[in-house]
Amino acid sequence: MIEAQQLTKRYGAHTAVAGVTFRVEPGQVLGFLGPNGAGKTTTMRMLAGFLTPSSGCARICGLDVVNESLAARSKLGYLPEGAPSYGEMRVGEFLGFIADLRGVEGGRRRQRLDDVVARLDLAGVWSQTIDTLSKGFRRRVGLAQAIIDDPPVLVLDEPTDGLDPNQKHEVRALIHAMRDKTVIVSTHILEEVEAVCTRVVIINDGSIVADATPQSLIAQSRYTGAIGIRATHPVVVRDRLLRLAGVASVEAEPGGERVLALARPGIDLYAEVERTLREDQVEVQEISRERGRLDDVFRRLTRPGAGADPASADAPVVLP
Amino acid sequence: MLSVFRRELASYFVTPVAYVFIVIFLVLAGAFTFYLGALFERGQADLQPFFTFHPWLYLILVPALSMRLWAEERASGTIELLLTQPLSLGAAVLGKFLAAWTFTAIALALTASLWFTVAYLGEPDHGVILAGYLGSLLMAGAFLAIGSCLSAATRSQIIAFILTVVVCLLLLLAGLPLVLDLFRALGLPQPVIDSIASLSFLTHFGAIGKGVLDARDIVYFALMIAFWLYATVFVIERKKGD
Numbered sequence: 279m280i281e282a283q284q285l286t287k288r289y290g291a292h293t294a295v296a297g298v299t300f301r302v303e304p305g306q307v308l309g310f311l312g313p314n315g316a317g318k319t320t321t322m323r324m325l326a327g328f329l330t331p332s333s334g335c336a337r338i339c340g341l342d343v344v345n346e347s348l349a350a351r352s353k354l355g356y357l358p359e360g361a362p363s364y365g366e367m368r369v370g371e372f373l374g375f376i377a378d379l380r381g382v383e384g385g386r387r388r389q390r391l392d393d394v395v396a397r398l399d400l401a402g403v404w405s406q407t408i409d410t411l412s413k414g415f416r417r418r419v420g421l422a423q424a425i426i427d428d429p430p431v432l433v434l435d436e437p438t439d440g441l442d443p444n445q446k447h448e449v450r451a452l453i454h455a456m457r458d459k460t461v462i463v464s465t466h467i468l469e470e471v472e473a474v475c476t477r478v479v480i481i482n483d484g485s486i487v488a489d490a491t492p493q494s495l496i497a498q499s500r501y502t503g504a505i506g507i508r509a510t511h512p513v514v515v516r517d518r519l520l521r522l523a524g525v526a527s528v529e530a531e532p533g534g535e536r537v538l539a540l541a542r543p544g545i546d547l548y549a550e551v552e553r554t555l556r557e558d559q560v561e562v563q564e565i566s567r568e569r570g571r572l573d574d575v576f577r578r579l580t581r582p583g584a585g586a587d588p589a590s591a592d593a594p595v596v597l598p
Numbered sequence: 599m600l601s602v603f604r605r606e607l608a609s610y611f612v613t614p615v616a617y618v619f620i621v622i623f624l625v626l627a628g629a630f631t632f633y634l635g636a637l638f639e640r641g642q643a644d645l646q647p648f649f650t651f652h653p654w655l656y657l658i659l660v661p662a663l664s665m666r667l668w669a670e671e672r673a674s675g676t677i678e679l680l681l682t683q684p685l686s687l688g689a690a691v692l693g694k695f696l697a698a699w700t701f702t703a704i705a706l707a708l709t710a711s712l713w714f715t716v717a718y719l720g721e722p723d724h725g726v727i728l729a730g731y732l733g734s735l736l737m738a739g740a741f742l743a744i745g746s747c748l749s750a751a752t753r754s755q756i757i758a759f760i761l762t763v764v765v766c767l768l769l770l771l772a773g774l775p776l777v778l779d780l781f782r783a784l785g786l787p788q789p790v791i792d793s794i795a796s797l798s799f800l801t802h803f804g805a806i807g808k809g810v811l812d813a814r815d816i817v818y819f820a821l822m823i824a825f826w827l828y829a830t831v832f833v834i835e836r837k838k839g840d
Contacts, residue, residue, distance in 0.1 A: 326682040328838065352684035362675030364605070366612050371605075378601035379683040423679070 279303055280325060280431055280460055284334035287320050294320045296484035297334065302460050302477070304430070307453060309475030309492070310464040313580050317484040318464045319359050322435050325462070326356040338431050352380065355429040357437055361420025365409035369400055369419055372408060376423040394422040397452060414445040421452065432461045438470060450474045468572045472496075482580040492572065499570030500526075503541035505551045508564040512537045518558055522550055538568060602685070602693030603700075610701050619663060623705045626655055631712065644722050648712055649730040649807045653770050653799055656741050661762035663702065664745020665755040667694050668834065672753040677838060691830045695746050695823075702738045706731065726809030733806025736819035737799055741766055743826035750833040766799075773798030 280302040287295040295317040302308045312318050323329040325336050327347045336343045341350035363372055373394065377387050395401050398418040403411055408419060421437060437453070438446045446467075453463060453474045465471065471478055472492050480488040480495075488495060496502065509515045516528045516537050524545040529538045541547045548567060555562055610616040630651035671677035680690060716722045744765055749758040771777045773795045781791050795801070802815040 323678070326678075328678050328682050348684045348686060351682060354682075356679075356682045358675060358678040358682070360675055362679050364609070364676055365674070366609055367605075371608075375601060375605045376683065378604075379685055381684070 279337075279339055280308075280433075280462060281337045282321070282325065282334070283336070285321060285324055285331050285336055286333045287317075287324060287329060288332040293484055295324070295481075298481065298484070298486055299334075300479055300486065300489060302462060304460045305458055306477055307457050307461045307463065307475045309471040309478045310462055310481065311466065311468070311471060311478060311576060312464075312481035314466070316481045316580070318481060319435055321481070322356075322433050322462065322464060323358075325433050326354060326358075327351045328358075352427075353429055354431045354433060355424035355426070356432075357420050357424045357434040359435040360439075361417045361437075363408050363416065363419055363423070366407065368405050368407055369411070370404045372419065373400075373422055373426060377426050380427040382427045390426055390428065393428075394426055397425070397455075398422045399448075413440050414442065417441060417445070417449070421449065425456070430459055432456065432459055434461070434463045436464055436466075438465065438467060446470070468576060472572060480576065480579050487579045488575075495575050496570035496572055499572070499574045500540055501538070501568045501574055502570035503543075503546060504568040505539045505541070505547045506531075506536055506564075506566045506568050507539065507551070507555070507562055508536045509560065509562045510535070511561065514560055515555065515562065518554055518560060519551065522547070522554060524550055535563075599685070599689035599693040602680075602690055603697045606694050606697035607700055610697070615663075615666075616701065619659065619701075620705045620708060623655070623659055624708060626659075627651070627709055628712075630655065645712060645716060645727050645730055646807070648709070649734060649803075652734045653737065653803060656738055657763060657766050657770060660702065660738055660741035661745050661759045661766065663698055664742050664762060665749055665758040667698060667746050668750040668830070669753050669755045669758045672750075672838075673755075677834075681834075681838060687831050687834060691746065691827055691834070695742060695827055695830075698742050698746070699735075699739050702742065703735055706735060706738070723809065729809045729811050730807045732811070733803050733815070736806070736816065736823075737803045740799065740819050740822040740826070743823040743830070744769075747826045747830040747833055750830050751837065769797060770799045773801045 285298045338350040339353045343350045519539045526540045526542045631648040745762040748761040
C-alpha cells in the first residue's frame with residue numbers, strides 16, 4: 279500500500295509538489311500522469327525515500343518514508359527516471375549487487391535472480407557489460423533490479439520511455455503480470471494508461487487535477503458519444519448536422535474528409551445523424567461512433583493555468 | 599556496507615583507472631625517491647626520501663582517485679538507485695571511502711620492494727619504516743575523505759578534482775611560513791595562527807615518518823577522516839536532489 283498525505287516539496291520559492299494526497303491499494307496499478315515538470319518524478323522520489331518532503335508525509339506499507347526510511351525502502355522496488363545503472367558492471371554482477379544490498383541471500387538469491395532473468399529475458403546478456411547494451415535492455419535491467427527481491431510495492435518512473443513498440447508491449451505485459459502488487463507507473467504515453475492502469479492520477483503544476491479510473495476519465499472527453507462521418511462533401515454534412523438539437527458542435531478532422539459531430543452530454547446521436555443524412559440523401563461513405571480520447575481530457579486538465587483545484591476536473595466542458 | 603565496498607573496489611579494477619593509477623603512483627614514487635630523494639647517494643638504509651615525497655604525490659594522485667566517488671554517481675543518476683536501497687547513507691559513504699582507501703593501500707603495498715631493497719643493502723630500522731607506511735596510509739585516508747566530500751558537492755569530476763587539490767594543498771601548507779605569514783598579516787591572534795599550524799598535514803605526517811608514533815598524530819588523521827566523511831553525508835543529504 280502507498281499513502282501520500284499533503285506531500286509537498288519546495289525548492290526555495292518554487293513549489294514542485296504542492297500538497298499531493300492519494301492512496302494506492304494492493305492490486306491497483308496507478309498511472310501517474312502529467313506534463314513534463316508537473317512534479318511526477320519529484321513525487322516518486324519522495325515515495326522512494328530519495329528526497330525528503332518539505333511537508334506532509336508518505337507511507338509505504340504503513341512505514342513512514344522519512345522516519346522509518348530503511349524499512350520503507352525494503353518494501354519498495356524503484357525504477358528511477360532513465361533507469362540508471364552502473365555501466366561498467368556486467369548484468370549479472372549488477373543484479374547480484376542489488377540483491378546483496380537488499381539482503382536477498384542463500385537459495386533465495388539464486389532463485390530470485392533466475393526469476394527476474396526469465397521474466398525480463400536477460401539470459402542472453404547476463405555476462406555483458408551494461409554499457410554495451412541497447413536502450414531496451416538497459417531499461418529491462420533497471421526493471422529487473424526493481425523486482426529483484428519481489429517487493430510488495432513498485433514505483434516505476436517512465437518504465438517504457440524510449441522503448442520501441444515491441445519492448446513497450448513487453449514491459450506492459452510485465453507490469454500487468456505484477457498487478458497483485460501495489461504499483462505506481464508514471465508515464466506520458468496515454469495509451470499505456472488504458473493498457474495497464476486500473477486508476478489514473480493526473481498531476482499539473484504540482485497538484486492533483488484528476489483521480490479516477492481510465493474509463494471515467496475517458497467519459498469526460500468531449501469526443502465521448504461523438505459521431506464521425508466520412509463524406510464526399512464534408513461541408514454539406516456539416517451544415518446538416520449543425521441543425522440537429524443534440525449536436526454541440528461539428529469539427530472537421532485536419533486534412534481529412536471526415537467530420538466529427540460532438541454530442542451534448544448524455545445524448546446518443548448515432549440514430550439521429552444516420553436518419554438525417556439518409557433522409558436528406560447526403561452521400562456518405564462511413565458513419566461511426568467515436569471513442570472518448572484520453573489525450574483530450576489530459577490536455578484540458580493540464581493546459582497552462584488549468585488551475586490546481588481538483589473540482590475543476592468535474593467542471594462542465596465549455597464547447598466552442 | 600560490505601556490498602558497496604566490494605562493488606566499488608571491483609569497479610576500480612574493471613576499468614583502466616586502477617592500473618593507470620598504480621603504474622603512475624609507482625613510477626612517480628620511484629622517480630622521486632631515487633632522483634630527488636637520492637636514496638642511494640645518501641648512504642643511509644632508511645626510506646626517509648621515499649616518504650618525504652608522499653604528501654606531494656598524494657596531492658595530485660588521490661584527488662584523481664576520489665573525484666569520481668560521488669560526482670560520477672550523481673552525473674550518471676546511479677546515486678538515486680543507490681540511495682533508494684535499504685542502506686543508510688552513512689554506510690554508503692563509508693563503504694565507498696573504505697574501497698578507495700583499500701585501493702590506495704594496495705598501491706602503497708606494491709612499493710614494498712623499496713623496503714626490501716634497503717633491507718638488502720643495509721640494516722634499516724624496520725619500526726620506523728612501518729610507522730612511515732602507517733602514517734602515509736593515514737594521510738592518504740585523510741586526502742580521500744576530503745576528496746569524498748568535495749566529490750559529493752558537484753557532479754563534475756573535474757571540479758571535484760580541482761577543489762580537492764586546492765583544499766589538500768592548503769592543509770599541507772598550513773604549517774609553512776608561506777601560509778602562516780599571510781594569516782599573521784591579516785592580524786589574527788597567535789592562538790588562531792597556532793591552531794591553523796596544527797592542522798597541517800606535513801607536521802603530523804613528518805612526526806610519524808620519523809618513527810614517532812604519537813597518539814595525537816594518529817588521532818589527528820582519524821578525526822580528519824571522520825570529520826570529512828561526516829561532511830560527505832551532510833553534503834549528499836543536502837544536494838542529492840539537485
